[in-house]
Every structure is written in C-alpha cells, then in structure tokens.
Amino acid sequence: MRKTARPSVLTVAGSDSGGGAGIQADLKTFQAHAVHGTCAITAVTSQNTRAVTAVHSLPPAHICSQIAAVRDDFAIAAWKTGMLADARTIRAVATGMQGHEGHYVLDPVMISTSGAALLQSSAISALRRYLLPRASLITPNLPEAAALSGLPVRRNSDLDRIARLLLEEGAQAVLIKGGHQRGRQVVDRLYWGNDKREFVHERLARNGHGTGCTLAAAIVSNLALGLDLAQACSRATDYVHAALLKAYRPGRSTIDVLEHSAVVAPIRRRTTVR
Template sequence: METVLTIAGSDSGGGAGIQADLKTFQELGVFGTSAITALTAQNTRGVHGVLPAAPEFVTQQIDCVMADFPVKAVKTGMLFSAEIIQAVADSLKKHASFLVVDPVMIAKDRTSLLQQSAVSALITELLPLATLVTPNIPEAETLSGLVIETQDDISAAAKRILAAGAEAVVIKGGHLSDKQATDYIFTADTVFTVSTPRIETRHTHGTGCTFSAACTAFLAQGYHLRDAIIEAKKFIHLAISQPINLGSGHGPTNHFAYHINKGNCEVAINDIR
C-alpha cells in the first residue's frame, strides 16, 4: 500500500480539508498521513473561526511523517499564510515525491482561507515544485492575474501558471455556466478536457479538496497523470451526483460513491493538442 501526505487545514464539519482528503485516500486504497496547517470552526453554513498553526509546527509535522513513512505523493490544501507556505516549501524541497497543489483561497461562504500576502509566496515557492495544480476559475484568475471569461482566457491563464514552474494544471470549470462540468488540463505538450454532466445541487462542500486528493492517490499508485485526472474526475462526479444530504447549507459530497459504484462513470475526453 502506498503512503500519501496531505498538508491542509482541518474542517470541523468533515466535508473538506484534512477530513475530506483522508476519506478520499481511504476509499482509494492508499494510506493517508497529515500535517495540519490550521484549525477551522465550520459547518455546512460557513466558516466561523480560523486558528493557524505555527509554521515551525507545520514543519515538524511534515518532517516527522517523512522521516518514518515512504511518502509517494503529497497534496497541499489550505495553507493560510506566506510563512506557512515557506515552511511547507522548504520541507518539501528535501523530499522527492509527486506534489498536487490545490490553491485553496476562499470557502463556499466567501471566507478567505489564504491571506492576500500569501499569494505571491504560493506562486514563487510552491508552484515550481508542483506536479499538478488544480485551481478553480477564481483561483486561476488570482494565480495568473487574468480575468477568465472565455476558453482563450483559460488557455492564457494556464500558460502563466505553467510558466511559474508547475508541470501541469487543471483549471476546473465548476464556476462556468455550461451544461457540462468541463475541466481543462494543460501540460507543456498537451491540452485536453474532461467533462461530465453538470449536477444542480447545493451539496458541493469540499469538491476541490476531494478532487485533488483523488489525483494524489492515483498518482501515488502509479497512474499516468492523464489517467489520474480522468479517474479523479469520475470520483468527484459520483461524489456530487449521489449526495448524502447532510447539513442545512453547502453539504458534503459522498466519498463512498466511487467505491459503491466500482468507479463506473462516463467521462467525455476531448484531446485539443
């Protein structure tokens, strides 16, 4: 069994963050370890408090895990501050593994989960280490400095993110208004999209965390990057399409659905380049 590490914030409501990552890892058959960057007091109605960890303690968590476990892949989520980002980057530079960066910036209730001063640190310190970056549209706008309204805008934003040093980027289309939920994948040599039918539901809390955690698990198990992304798309589509209907706000997705359905899910793939 492969071991993976998530470096992210804790979600007391269990739908996102460390909790969502570990549930995803468990469902996909990898052993999950964690380094917690912040505690949050939250539920499906919103984030009510954030308590960041000391950067030195984040470093200690990462180094302790890396010293004892053969970590094959790492995923980052909520990092909160420039100081924590620097600590994470310094630790990861000492270890060779796949790195999936989910640039968590804003919660569903619009609470900021990344200080504005930390954006430049994320771009300069973490993106050059990334195997894959998984921003949604607002996050891709922040990372690229561009307004995204068209597919050409998506391509231009992706080029800027790749130029920052990332090997690949998935710009997720959940914030677009198309009938299909289409994600756009870019590497230096290839461009393709993966699409599933859009599901109208309020139960979408933790979708970004869950998708990036699934990518991490599949990469750790030896999947080619393209196949890891496609399987992660199946995982998150099934999780959204079969909700467990918890909470009175933005409820969590169904982390059990992929396993229950044995991964059976149609994904439309379009190779652009």
C-alpha cells in the same frame, strides 16, 4: 494473514470541523482509494455547512514538525497541499518538504464554499515563489486561476493563456476546474507540455462542499498508485462526479457533502474525454 502493501500519501491542509472539506475530505478520499493517508494540519477552522466563524493558523515550527514526523516513518509516494492561509505557512511547508521528489499536487485553496477567505492576498506571491515551481500539478478553479495569474476570465481562450502562464512559472501541469462556469456540462481542462485534454461531465443539481479538496486528493491517490497524469486526472474527475451523485445534506444549510463510500471506479458512461 498476509498484509498488502499500500503506498503512503500526505495531505498538508486545514481542518474542517464540519467534516466536509480539508483534511477530513482528503483522508476519506485516501481511504476510498486504498492508499495510506497521512496529514500535517496547517490551520484549525471553526466551520459548518453555513459559515467559517474562526481560523487559527498553527505555528510554522509545528507544521514542520508534523511533516518531519511523517517523512521520518513513511515513504511518501505523493502529496498535496490545500489551505495554507499565509506566507509563513507556505514557507514552512516548502522547508518541510525540501528534498522530496515524489508527485506534488498544489490545490490553491483561497475561498471557502461559504465565501470566507482562506488564503491571504499577500500570500499569493509566496505561493507562486515557493510552491508553484515544485508542483507536478496545480488545480485552480476559475477565481483561483484569475487570482494567481492576474488575468481576467471572460472566455475559454483566457483559460489557455492562464494555463500557459502558470506552466511558464514552473508548474509541470495545470488542471483548471470548470465548476464555476455556466452550462449543462462541467469541463475540467488539463494542460501539460504542449498538450491539452478536457474531462467533461454532466452538471449536477448539487451545491457540493469539499469538491476541490476531494479532486486533488483523488489525483494524489491515483498518482501514488502508478497512473500517469492524464489517467489520474480522468479517474479523479470521475470520482468527484460519482461522489456528488451520492452527496447528502447533513447540516441545516443547502450545502451537500460528498459521499466517499463506494465510488472508486470511474463511471465511464457519464464521462467523455476530448
């Protein structure tokens, strides 16, 4: 039987014992996109759909050794970071990925769905110094965009200012996620160079867990498969919307976990691009 080559991708993130976000969501997304997923775990969390009860950060040397083992055997076409917890973890990741020239998507995970802090406030400057300038794309939600930039978000024009600031600091592109805004539609805004594009979806009555992780992992998969940035983001936002449509509730809280089994193709009927 002839084997079909698949591009390899890497996620550097925390483990979610509840199975809805983090490494677990990333690997599900990679599998759904038919890319080969590898991982380096930065932290082990004790969490479910109701709360994060403990976080154990792995030693920087072990994070580096995981990355080295992956890079020694696989040609990584694209990679992403999720939960990085603290400055020493950020520096370890930057060291481990030194010299890699493929696509890099930075998902600045700061707060869990249940409200637990997943990135120390003192680590934001390290994130901006060591990883932001390397990013092909950074994917903050509204609170993360405000925290990274130090600017408030009161109106849409504030998002334009924040995006320009992050671009000036070295990111090649910025996708500000609109899930925290009010309204009947969710608008994700992509900025790169002097261009801007919006991806618009109907807002669903879901309390989704792992949407940010899934979005970044889907973008990484699409970039590894050869799509350009705008196409990768468009298909990824479609993917998250479709996964939310099929979301289910495995725990005892009101948190919905995304369904990854049959939602690879974009749902163009439900999506408009401005």
